Structure formats: C-alpha cells, structure tokens
Amino acid sequence: xxxxxxxxxxxxxxxxxxxxxxxxxxxxxxxxxxxxxxxxxxxxxxxxxxxxxxxxxxxxxxxxxxxxxxxxxxxxxxxxxxxxxxxxxxxxxxxxxxxxxxxxxxxxxxxxxxxxxxxxxxxxxxxxxxxxxxxxxxxxxxxxxxxxxxxxxxxxxxxxxxxxxxxxxxxxxxxxxxxxxxxxxxxxxxxxxxxxxxxxxxxxxxxxxxxxxxxxxxxxxxxxxxxxxxxxxxxxxxxxxxxxxxxxxxxxxxxxxxxxxxxxxxxxxxxxxxxxxxxxxxxxxxxxxx
Amino acid sequence: xxxxxxxxxxxxxxxxxxxxxxxxxxxxxxxxxxxxxxxxxxxxxxxxxxxxxxxxxxxxxxxxxxxxxxxxxxxxxxxxxxxxxxxxxxxxxxxxxxxxxxxxxxxxxxxxxxxxxxxxxxxxxxxxxxxxxxxxxxxxxxxxxxxxxxxxxxxxxxxxxxxxxxxxxxxxxxxxxxxxxxxxxxxxxxxxxxxxxxxxxxxxxxxxxxxxxxxxxxxxxxxxxxxxxxxxxxxxxxxxxxxxxxxxxxxxxxxxxxxxxxxxxxxxxxxxxxxxxxxxxxxxxxxxxxxxxxxxxxxxxxxxxxxxxxxxxxxxxxxxxxxxxxxxxxxxxxxxxxxxxxxxxxxxxxxxxxxxxxxxxxxxxxxxxxxxxxxxxxxxxxxxxxxxxxxxxxxxxxxxxxxxxxxxxxxxxxxxxxxxxxxxxxxxxxx
Amino acid sequence: xxxxxxxxxxxxxxxxxxxxxxxxxxxxxxxxxxxxxxxxxxxxxxxxxxxxxxxxxxxxxxxxxxxxxxxxxxxxxxxxxxxxxxxxxxxxxxxxxxxxxxxxxxxxxxxxxxxxxxxxxxxxxxxxxxxxxxxxxxxxxxxxxxxxxxxxxxxxxxxxxxxxxxxxxxxxxxxxxxxxxxxxxxxxxxxxxxxxxxxxxxxxxxxxxxxxxxxxxxxxxxxxxxxxxxxxxxxxxxxxxxxxxxxxxxxxxxxxxxxxxxxx
Ligand SMILES: Nc1ncnc2c1ncn2[C@@H]1O[C@H](COP(=O)(O)OP(=O)(O)O)[C@@H](O)[C@H]1O
Ligand SMILES: [Mg+2]
Numbered sequence: 013x014x015x016x017x018x019x020x021x022x023x024x025x026x027x028x029x030x031x032x033x034x035x036x037x038x039x040x041x042x043x044x045x046x047x048x049x050x051x052x053x054x055x056x057x058x059x060x061x062x063x064x065x066x067x068x069x070x071x072x073x074x075x076x077x078x079x080x081x082x083x084x085x086x087x088x089x090x091x092x093x094x095x096x097x098x099x100x101x102x103x104x105x106x107x108x109x110x111x112x113x114x115x116x117x118x119x120x121x122x123x124x125x126x127x128x129x130x131x132x133x134x135x136x137x138x139x140x141x142x143x144x145x146x147x148x149x150x151x152x153x154x155x156x157x158x159x160x161x162x163x164x165x166x167x168x169x170x171x172x173x174x175x176x177x178x179x180x181x182x183x184x185x186x187x188x189x190x191x192x193x194x195x196x197x198x199x200x201x202x203x204x205x206x207x208x209x210x211x212x213x214x215x216x217x218x219x220x221x222x223x224x225x226x227x228x229x230x231x232x233x234x235x236x237x238x239x240x241x242x243x244x245x246x247x248x249x250x251x252x253x254x255x256x257x258x259x260x261x262x263x264x265x266x267x268x269x270x271x272x273x274x275x276x277x278x279x280x281x282x283x284x285x286x287x288x289x290x291x292x293x294x295x296x297x298x299x300x301x302x
Numbered sequence: 303x304x305x306x307x308x309x310x311x312x313x314x315x316x317x318x319x320x321x322x323x324x325x326x327x328x329x330x331x332x333x334x335x336x337x338x339x340x341x342x343x344x345x346x347x348x349x350x351x352x353x354x355x356x357x358x359x360x361x362x363x364x365x366x367x368x369x370x371x372x373x374x375x376x377x378x379x380x381x382x383x384x385x386x387x388x389x390x391x392x393x394x395x396x397x398x399x400x401x402x403x404x405x406x407x408x409x410x411x412x413x414x415x416x417x418x419x420x421x422x423x424x425x426x427x428x429x430x431x432x433x434x435x436x437x438x439x440x441x442x443x444x445x446x447x448x449x450x451x452x453x454x455x456x457x458x459x460x461x462x463x464x465x466x467x468x469x470x471x472x473x474x475x476x477x478x479x480x481x482x483x484x485x486x487x488x489x490x491x492x493x494x495x496x497x498x499x500x501x502x503x504x505x506x507x508x509x510x511x512x513x514x515x516x517x518x519x520x521x522x523x524x525x526x527x528x529x530x531x532x533x534x535x536x537x538x539x540x541x542x543x544x545x546x547x548x549x550x551x552x553x554x555x556x557x558x559x560x561x562x563x564x565x566x567x568x569x570x571x572x573x574x575x576x577x578x579x580x581x582x583x584x585x586x587x588x589x590x591x592x593x594x595x596x597x598x599x600x601x602x603x604x605x606x607x608x609x610x611x612x613x614x615x616x617x618x619x620x621x622x623x624x625x626x627x628x629x630x631x632x633x634x635x636x637x638x639x640x641x642x643x644x645x646x647x648x649x650x651x652x653x654x655x656x657x658x659x660x661x662x663x664x665x666x667x668x669x670x671x672x673x674x675x676x677x678x679x680x681x682x683x684x685x686x687x688x689x690x691x692x693x694x695x696x697x698x699x700x701x702x703x704x705x706x707x708x709x710x711x712x713x714x715x716x717x718x719x720x721x722x723x724x725x726x727x728x729x730x731x732x733x
Numbered sequence: 734x735x736x737x738x739x740x741x742x743x744x745x746x747x748x749x750x751x752x753x754x755x756x757x758x759x760x761x762x763x764x765x766x767x768x769x770x771x772x773x774x775x776x777x778x779x780x781x782x783x784x785x786x787x788x789x790x791x792x793x794x795x796x797x798x799x800x801x802x803x804x805x806x807x808x809x810x811x812x813x814x815x816x817x818x819x820x821x822x823x824x825x826x827x828x829x830x831x832x833x834x835x836x837x838x839x840x841x842x843x844x845x846x847x848x849x850x851x852x853x854x855x856x857x858x859x860x861x862x863x864x865x866x867x868x869x870x871x872x873x874x875x876x877x878x879x880x881x882x883x884x885x886x887x888x889x890x891x892x893x894x895x896x897x898x899x900x901x902x903x904x905x906x907x908x909x910x911x912x913x914x915x916x917x918x919x920x921x922x923x924x925x926x927x928x929x930x931x932x933x934x935x936x937x938x939x940x941x942x943x944x945x946x947x948x949x950x951x952x953x954x955x956x957x958x959x960x961x962x963x964x965x966x967x968x969x970x971x972x973x974x975x976x977x978x979x980x981x982x983x984x985x986x987x988x989x990x991x992x993x994x995x996x997x
Contacts, residue, residue: 037397038826042404043345050511093577093585098344099522103573106515110566113437117560127437127560131511132415172845179836183822189789189815190840190892191807220415223408230401237872239827260416267419273412280405284395292394396825595988685975686951688760692747695796696760703984711977 014139017153019258021138022272024159025212026224026250028166032205033229034239034246038181039201042226043098044083047105048202049209049221051082053112053130056210060123072207079206080199082108109218132269133217155215162211169204170243173197178239216269223273224250231276231283234290249279305555315445317554323443323451324546327507328516328565330455332542333462334500335517336524336535337493340473344518345400346385349407350501351513353384355414358435359421367428370450374502381498384410411510438509438562447506454503458496462535469493470531507546508562515566516542523573526580545569599702600641602671605650606701607631608660609668618665621657669729670709675701676722677712683723684716690723740803742767742896742927743788748797750780750787755986756795756950757783759978763946763955767895768925770918772932772942772958776971779949781931782818785898789815801896811840814894816885818901824873830884831869834859837891859890864913879910886914896927903932915941938962950978 036045055078059071082104089100116125143151170177176197180187184194205225212221232245257272264271285293312318338347354377361376362368384406391402418436421429431439462469468489471479480486497517505513524537549565578586607630612618624638633641642658645651650664660668675697682693704712722728743765750758758780765771773781786792788799790806801809814837834856835848842848848856860866863883868876876884882902889897903911918928922943929946932938938945938958945962947953947970954966 037401038823040398040400042398042401046404046407089577093526094583095522095525095577096339096342096344098342099339099518102344102348102514102518103522103570106512106519106566107570110512110515110563110570113560113563114567117558117563120558128433131436132419175839175842175847176844178828178832179839182826182828182833183817183836185786185791185817185821186815186836186888188791189813189817191810192839220408220412222404223412226401226404227409230397230405233397233827234395237827237874238829239832242827264416264420265423266416270412270415270417270419273409274416277405277409277412280409284391290396681977682760686760686978687953688951689762692760692762695747696749699985700981703988704981705984708977708980708984711980715977 015258015262017139017156018135018268019255021153021155021159021215022135022254022258022268023251024156024163025215025221026228026254026272026276027247028159028163028208029212029221029224030228030232030246030250031166031170031243032201032208033225033227034232034242035177035181035201036205036225037229037233043101044086044202045205045225046222047086047101048079048082048205049218049225050105051108052078052206052210052213053109053218054078054115055112056213057112057115057119057123057125060125061119071210075206075210076203077206078108079202079209082206083199083202129214129217131217132220132267133213133215135215135268138215158211159215162208166204166208169200173200177201216272220269220273223276224253227273227276227280228253231280234280234283234287237289249276249283253279306551309551309554317550319443319445319448320550320553321547323448324507324550324561324565325543326448326451326455326546327504328520328542328546328549328569329539330458330542331500331504331513331516332520332538333535334458334493334496335542336521336531336538337462337469337473338497339518339521339525340531341493344514345403346388347497347501347517348514349384349388349403349410350381350498351505351510351517352407352414353410354378354381354498354502354505355435355510356380356410356417357383358432359414359417362421362429362432363417366426368431370447374450374454377502378498380410381501382495385494385498414510434509435505436509436511437560438505438507438512438565443506451503451506454499458500461492461496465489465492466532466535473531507549508565512562512566515569516545519566519569519573520545523569523576526576526583541569541572545572595702597644600637601645601648601650602667602702603631604633604638604641604645605660605664605668606671606675608651608658609665609672612660612665619659621652621654621659623657627658666731669731671701673729673731674704674709674712676726676728677716677719678704679724680716680719680722680728681712693723738767738925740767741765742769742801743929744800744803745784745788746797746799748784748787748799749795750783750792751795751985753986755982757982758787758948759951759982761797761948761952763952765927765929765944765946765955767927768922769927769943770922770941771927771929771944771946772938773929773946773948774932774935774938774970775948775953779970781948782900784946784948785815785900785929785931789813789898811892812895814889814892814897816889816897816899816902819878819881819885819904821900824876824881826873828873829869830860830865830871830873830876830887831856833873833884834869834887834891837888840892855893856887856891859887862890862917863887877907879906882906882910883913886917895925897921897929899928899930901931901933903930903934903937935967950982951975 036042052075055074056071059074063070085104086100089095089104090097113127116123138153138155141154143154145151176192179192180194180197188194209221228246228249231249232242235245236242253272253276257275258268260275261268261271285291288294309317335347338344357376357380358373361373365372387406388402391397392399418432421432468484472486472489476486501513504516508516520538520541523541524534527537528534545565545568548568549561552559552564553561578584581587604627607627608622609618611622611626611630624635627638642651646653650661650667651658652661678697678700679693682688682696683690720728741764745761745763748758748761749756773784775781783792787794801813835852838848838852838855857866857869860869863886865880865883865887868880886902902914921928939962942958945958946955947966949970953970954961
C-alpha cells in the first residue's frame with residue numbers, strides 16, 4: 013500500500029507540473045519556472061512560521077503571491093534597472109533561495125524543514141502523514157488529497173482558460189490586438205506555477221520540481237504536433253517517470269525524487285531518438301531512404 | 303567588537319583558511335563570471351553548477367575517497383557533458399535553448415542526488431561531507447583544500463590575464479572577432495572550461511544551487527558602475543571577495559549560520575544597492591535626473607511666458623503679477639511661486655513686492671528657449687511636412703532639450719530663418 | 734452594423750511612438766478613407782510595423798491618438814483585424830491550421846466559451862477563400878511560407894472585421910499565393926472593407942494599392958497612389974534619414990527626457 017501511495021502522490025505532482033510545463037516551454041519561460049521553484053522557499057518558511065503548519069491555505073496563498081512577486085522582480089530588474097533577462101533571473105532566484113535557507117537556519121527550532129528536504133523532498137514519508145476520520149478509519153495520506161486538489165484546480169484553470177492560454181502562448185501580439193490581456197494570463201499562469209511548486213515541494217523538493225515541469229513537457233513536444241495531445245502525453249511521461257523512478261529508487265536504495273528526475277531525463281532521451289515524427293533515428297532513416 | 307578584532311587578527315589558522323579560501327573562491331568565480339555575464343550566458347553557469355554533482359559522486363565512487371583531484375576531474379567531465387548535451391538538444395531537435403538548459407540542469411541534478419543518496423547509504427565512512435557540495439562548506443575549509451583551490455584559482459587568473467583582450471572582444475562583438483581571424487571556437491572552448499573550473503571550486507563555498515549567484519551577481523553589480531571591461535572585472539572580483547570575507551566573518555560569529563547563503567545575500571545586497579544607487583545607470587539616479595529635468599522644464603516655461611508677455615508689450619522687463627502669468631499658462635499659484643523663487647535664486651528674475659520681472663540673464667535664457675521652439679516648428683513643417691497647427695506640442699519638449707551644437711546645426715539647416723510657420727518672428731541673440 | 738461610409742476608416746493624429754524614449758515614429762498625421770487597399774511603404778526600420786502595432790494598441794503611444802471610424806480603439810476592436818508578420822510566431826508550435834483560424838473567432842466568443850460548429854464552419858469558409866480548405870487538419874509546422882501566410886489571412890478573415898492591418902503579407906511567399914492574396918484583397922475592398930498592408934516591393938505598388946502611406950520615421954506622404962507615389966516622394970522616403978532628427982532622438986534617450994511634458 014505504501015508503494016501505491018508514494019507512486020500516486022508522485023504521479024499527481026508530475027501531472028500538475030507536466031500540464032503547466034507545456035505552457036512554460038512553449039512560452040520560452042522554462043527558466044522562469046526554474047526561478048519560481050527556487051524563489052518560493054522564503055515564502056514557505058515564512059508561511060510556516062505564521063501558520064505553524066505545512067499544508068495550510070496560508071502557504072498556498074503566500075506561495076501564489078511570492079511567485080508573482082518573483083516574476084515581477086525579474087521584470088523590474090529587466091525593464092527598470094535595464095539588466096539583461098538571463099542575469100535578472102539568476103540574480104533574483106539565487107537571492108530569494110539564499111534568504112530562504114538562512115531563514116531555515118535562523119528558525120531551525122521552529123520550522124520543521126531542513127536543507128536536504130528543500131532540495132529533494134521527503135516523498136518516502138508521504139504514507140506516514142495520514143488523515144484519520146473521527147471514527148478512526150484511515151482515509152489515506154494527506155499529501156494525496158493536497159496534490160489531488162491542486163491537480164483538479166490546474167485542470168479547471170486550463171480547461172476554463174484554454175482559448176486564452178493557447179492564444180497568448182502562440183501569438184501574444186494578435187492576442188492583445190483582439191483585446192485579450194496577455195499580462196493577466198501571464199500572471200495567472202505564474203501563480204499556478206507557484207502554487208504547484210509549493211504544494212509539490214514536500215514531496216519532491218524545490219529543485220526536482222523543475223525536472224517535472226520541463227522534462228515531460230519537452231518529451232511530449234517531440235512526440236506530437238497537437239497541443240491537446242501534448243498535454244496528455246506530458247502527463248503520461250510524468251506518470252511513467254514517477255512509476256519507473258520509484259522502483260529504480262527502491263532497487264538502488266536512493267532518493268526517490270532524484271530517481272524520478274533521472275528517469276524523466278531518460279524518457280526524454282528516448283523520445284528524442286525514437287519519436288516517430290521528430291526523433292533523430294527516424295529522421296536519419298528518412299534521410300537515408302531519400 | 304571583540305569578535306571583529308579577533309577575526310581580523312587572523313591569529314587562528316582555521317580563520318585564515320576559511321578567509322583565504324572564501325575570498326579566493328568568490329573572487330575568481332566573479333572574474334570568470336563577468337565574461338559569462340557579458341556573453342549573456344548567465345544561466346549556462348547555473349546549468350553547469352547543477353551538472354557537476356553527478357561528476358563529483360562519480361569521482362568519489364571511482365576513487366573511494368574524497369580525493370580533491372579526482373572529484374574535480376569527475377566534476378569537470380559531467381560539467382562539460384551537460385554543456386554538450388544542451389548544445390546537442392538545441393541543434394538537433396526543435397527544443398529551444400532555455401528548455402534544454404532547464405532540462406539538463408534538473409535531470410543532471412536529479413542523477414546527482416540519486417547517486418549521492420546511494421553513496422550515503424553504502425556504508426563507506428569516508429563519504430561524510432560529500433553533501434557539503436549541496437550547500438557549500440566555506441566555514442569548514444581546511445589547509446589541504448586550499449592547495450587545490452589555489453592551483454585552480456591561479457590557472458583561472460593566468461588564463462584570463464593572457465587572453466583578456468580576446469575574451470573582451472568576443473563578449474563585445476563575436477562576429478567582428480571572427481572576421482578579424484580570432485579562433486572564436488577555441489576561445490569559447492577555453493572560456494567554457496574556465497567556467498567549469500570556476501564552478502567546480504566555487505560550489506565548495508556556496509554549493510550547487512547558489513553557485514550561479516557568485517558567478518553572475520558580482521558582474522551584474524559591477525556593470526552598473528562602469529562601461530569599461532577592465533574596471534568591471536576588477537570591481538566584480540572586489541565585490542566577490544568582499545562577500546566571501548563577509549560570509550566567513552558571519553560564520554565565525556554565528557557558527558550555526560550557513561556560510562554559502564550568507565555570501566549570496568551579501569553579494570545580492572551589493573547588487574541591489576548598485577541597481578538603485580549607482581551613478582548614471584542606477585534607478586534612483588535616473589529618477590533624480592528626471593526630476594531635475596522636470597524642474598528645468600518648469601523654470602524655462604515660466605521664463606518663456608514672461609518673455610512672450612514682454613514681446614506683446616515690446617518691453618521685456620515690466621514687473622508682472624502672478625495672475626498675469628497664470629492667464630497665459632495654467633499653474634497652481636503655489637507651484638508657480640516656488641518656481642519663481644527658484645528662478646530668483648538662480649538670478650533669472652527679480653522680485654519687487656509681489657511683482658516679478660525678468661533680469662537680463664533671464665531674458666537671454668528665455669529668448670533661447672523661444673527661439674528653439676520656433677525654429678523646431680519651422681523644421682517640422684519644412685523638413686517633415688507636418689501641418690503648422692500640429693507642431694507646437696513637439697516643440698514644447700524639444701525647446702528644453704537641444705544642446706548648443708544641435709541648436710547651431712538647426713539654425714544653419716534653416717538658413718537663419720526670420721519667421722516661424724505661424725509668421726511669428728524668431729528672436730536671435732545678436733539682434 | 735451598417736458602417737457609415739463617410740467617416741474615415743483610420744485617423745492618426747499627431748502620433749509619436751518611442752522605444753526607450755527614442756521616437757521611431759514622429760508626429761504622424763494621416764487619414765484613410767474606407768474601402769481602400771492601402772500600402773505602407775518605407776525602408777527597413779522606418780517604423781511601418783510600429784505604426785500598425787501602435788494603431789492596434791499593442792504598443793504604448795508617447796503622444797497623439799488614433800481613431801477608427803471616428804471612435805477610440807476599444808469601442809471598435811471587434812471591427813479591426815490584424816495579421817502579424819509571419820516570423821513573429823513560432824511555427825513549430827503544436828497547432829493545426831484549423832486551431833489557428835479558429836483564433837479569429839475568439840474575440841466574438843468571449844471568455845470560457847468554446848468554439849462551436851458554426852465557428853468551425855465559418856473558419857472552413859475562410860480557409861476556402863484562401864484556397865486552403867484541404868489543409869484544415871494539417872499541422873502548422875508542415876506548412877510552406879505561402880501556406881503559413883494564407884493561414885494567417887484566413888484567421889483575420891474569420892474575424893469578419895471592417896479594417897484589416899497586415900504586416901508584410903507578401904514577404905517570402907510564392908507567386909501563386911501572392912496572386913490569391915491580392916485578388917482576395919480586391920474583393921474585400923469592393924465590399925467596403927479597408928485593408929492596410931505593409932509592403933516592400935516597389936514594383937507592384939501602383940498595381941496593388943489605391944492609396945499609399947510613405948514613411949520613414951516621419952510621414953513623407955499619404956494619399957491616392959497616382960498623386961502620391963512620385964519620384965520625389967520616393968527619393969525622400971528612401972534617401973536617407975534626417976540626421977538632425979536622428980540626433981535629437983538619440984539625445985532624448987540619452988537624457989531620459991520625458992516624451993511630452995506634463996501640463997500642470
Ligand atoms: N521592441 C523594440 N525595442 C526597441 N526598438 C525597437 C523595437 N521594435 C522596433 N524597434 C526599432 O524601431 C524602429 C522601427 O521598427 P519597425 O517598425 O519594426 O520597422 P519596419 O517595420 O519599418 O522595418 C527600428 O529602428 C527598430 O530598431
Ligand atoms: Mg516590419
């Protein structure tokens with residue numbers, strides 16, 4: 013049963029990340045996603061201090077805010093201080109992450125977080141934190157509920173705003189020309205990324221979220237030319253990585269999150285070589301055939 | 303401040319190691335990072351920093367101990383591998399560069415974490431301390447570490463010193479560097495190797511995640527103070543060194559504090575201060591400057607109104623009441639008063655009771671503004687074919703802006719015309 | 734909507750647009766009547782795309798205003814369509830031709846509503862007009878340059894607008910596509926639509942356009958092609974920049990000068 017809980021949690025995290033990742037990579041904002049996933053750390057620590065617990069609504073709200081704040085800060089440094097974008101990203105997220113780590117050490121006694129958890133999470137402990145009903149029945153791990161709700165929210169967000177997200181991603185100039193606010197959808201998407209990052213944080217850590225944001229989406233991008241299929245395939249790639257990653261970690265007795273990230277990379281590599289449409293192998297084959 | 307004195311006496315050899323080590327690491331990373339920054343490859347530095355982790359683990363697995371040389375070689379290999387992978391993915395597939403960087407960064411890091419956790423559970427006693435690479439261990443540097451750092455730092459400095467001209471030109475204009483026959487590809491290869499080397503030693507101070515900061519942030523801060531590459535490199539290394547020193551000091555007074563993050567916080571603070579306060583490029587400087595410009599504009603506009611009133615009366619020096627000015631151009635009374643007081647202070651107007659009049663100096667200044675206004679209107683109608691009733695707005699801005707050189711050029715191009723498009727006389731100084 | 738055919742389709746008044754404070758369009762004044770095919774011509778970097786984007790509200794204006802059918806942009810957005818430069822989007826994007834053309838229906842659909850059968854039919858109809866009905870389900874990454882341009886055109890048509898702004902629709906397309914497009918534009922103009930096209934091939938100007946706007950940072954001329962597309966005006970448009978104007982523009986940027994002083 014524990015195996016199942018862990019794999020289910022990882023799959024939920026992977027699916028949420030994969031869905032958002034599709035938009036991020038098509039908008040060329042992969043590194044902004046990376047930055048947000050680091051930058052939410054101080055928000056998490058502070059929300060922890062104020063609310064005294066991990067999975068509170070405060071934390072999600074705080075996270076949404078700090079994610080938007082990060083994007084805003086990057087834009088501020090770029091536009092107002094005239095710093096080039098790549099440097100603006102690098103300076104912003106390292107600073108916020110450093111602040112987060114220092115806050116953890118300052119409040120070491122009060123905050124139940126440690127540095128390793130920050131990096132690669134504690135998904136192995138997911139089955140320990142159970143929800144028990146008043147009558148004493150075991151309702152399953154809390155993380156599954158949290159991640160399930162987040163996934164549902166993300167799906168609702170994408171379904172409801174599909175048109176707008178699709179258009180502002182493909183052709184922002186046309187979108188503003190027909191009166192759709194590109195910056196509104198930009199910030200909504202960034203908030204969604206922050207909320208996902210924060211809620212996934214416990215399971216896979218701040219850094220490995222990035223692997224799940226980018227790798228499955230990139231894999232799907234090489235497999236299909238249809239955006240809806242891309243969303244589906246990205247989820248599938250993420251779930252496959254979670255499943256195989258878990259068993260690899262168990263076999264090697266190592267970090268589950270690390271193994272999932274490693275396998276999401278391997279799945280990408282396979283797609284890169286063997287994708288029927290865009291794979292290097294078939295491209296070569298077609299070249300030879302010509 | 304006992305601790306300060308104790309720290310800076312460097313009597314304790316441990317303090318010496320930590321200080322020398324941190325300063326060496328941060329300063330040399332900053333120097334190499336300056337070129338990364340100028341080549342707009344800041345995030346590549348981040349990718350390399352994450353990608354060295356599996357190499358370090360590999361080095362450990364091969365050597366069975368934490369032999370610094372083997373670890374560095376391992377790190378060097380995977381660091382390079384990550385770059386090749388990013389390059390390969392970007393060239394051979396339709397994946398864009400930022401995605402490739404994020405992908406390689408996180409996947410390599412994941413592999414590293416997996417290996418690290420496997421090693422930790424393997425029971426090999428000498429593995430303890432390997433996880434220092436995650437968050438750095440500047441506070442725990444010992445003598446033997448220093449030799450490795452020193453060697454690498456010297457290599458970095460010597461190569462940068464020898465190839466400075468070439469690196470600078472490449473950062474400035476790669477196409478040009480190629481056209482005059484520089485071996486651009488080789489130089490890039492060397493620079494990238496230097497970045498990998500800098501990362502390999504730098505992560506021992508601040509760790510994998512924050513490495514990007516000590517590469518880029520000093521350069522970003524330095525950029526705000528200078529336009530010259532030499533000065534920028536020196537400044538960046540000074541900023542880097544200072545943050546290394548500050549980090550070492552903080553971990554000396556508060557041993558529970560993580561040194562790496564503190565180094566990053568210090569260097570980031572320097573950067574933020576620079577973004578805001580640096581002369582010329584800083585945000586605050588530009589705000590202040592805008593405000594000064596706005597004041598100048600207000601001053602000149604009031605002078606202009608008084609001049610125009612003078613034109614009507616054929617006497618420029620009649621003392622006037624505030625209302626007279628306000629009738630011509632809308633001002634709040636208080637605002638107008640404070641503008642006039644400023645002008646009084648500058649010697650452009652005189653006050654008698656509650657009446658104000660232009661001085662000779664004030665008339666001269668006003669005349670120049672009016673002249674440029676009318677000349678510019680004429681320029682717009684003659685050269686840009688803009689209708690005479692549309693040129694006023696633009697001239698309202700330009701009249702405050704032109705330098706004496708452009709003013710002379712404008713007069714010349716218009717042949718010292720006598721009348722503006724509205725058939726009003728253009729006043730020249732000598733008349 | 735029965736548009737009053739007497740009001741101008743487009744009025745640009747005293748328009749200045751700046752990047753980083755430096756004006757790239759300077760005091761543009763022009764009026765375009767309805768039902769015309771209008772060419773915007775000028776050298777590279779003249780500000781042709783900038784003019785269109787400013788009118789469409791994609792770029793902020795430093796001064797002046799624009800009106801369409803004598804109304805501000807926001808009141809008539811539904812009647813305006815835009816065809817961006819083909820290179821402005823990533824054609825590797827995972828979308829089909831139909832997906833792209835349906836975007837033309839989004840502004841009519843509003844938030845949360847999905848395209849219906851009627852929208853698909855309309856989109857298909859537009860694809861037919863540009864000769865692309867057979868490609869509806871093709872992925873856009875597989876299109877040739879000409880087909881990409883036709884797709885963009887079909888998307889604009891699907892909007893059923895009254896004014897169309899097109900940025901270089903003839904750039905890099907095959908002769909057949911060019912012919913299809915110009916025939917289509919003529920049909921549109923005949924039914925009272927106004928089409929404003931950025932164009933770079935001087936050979937075809939007199940043949941294609943009823944009206945030309947000649948631009949090089951400043952407006953050189955705007956008027957019926959016969960009278961306006963003259964050797965003198967061409968000389969002025971392509972005969973280099975006004976150096977004084979360029980110097981003043983640089984000065985504005987260097988000095989962080991406010992674009993227009995705020996009236997107290
Ligand atoms: N986003 C931008 N930032 C800064 N300058 C720009 C930007 N877009 C265009 N420009 C400048 O504005 C001028 C006009 O550009 P554009 O309107 O694209 O010219 P055209 O379409 O006539 O070739 C050019 O000098 C260009 O360098
Ligand atoms: Mg253009």
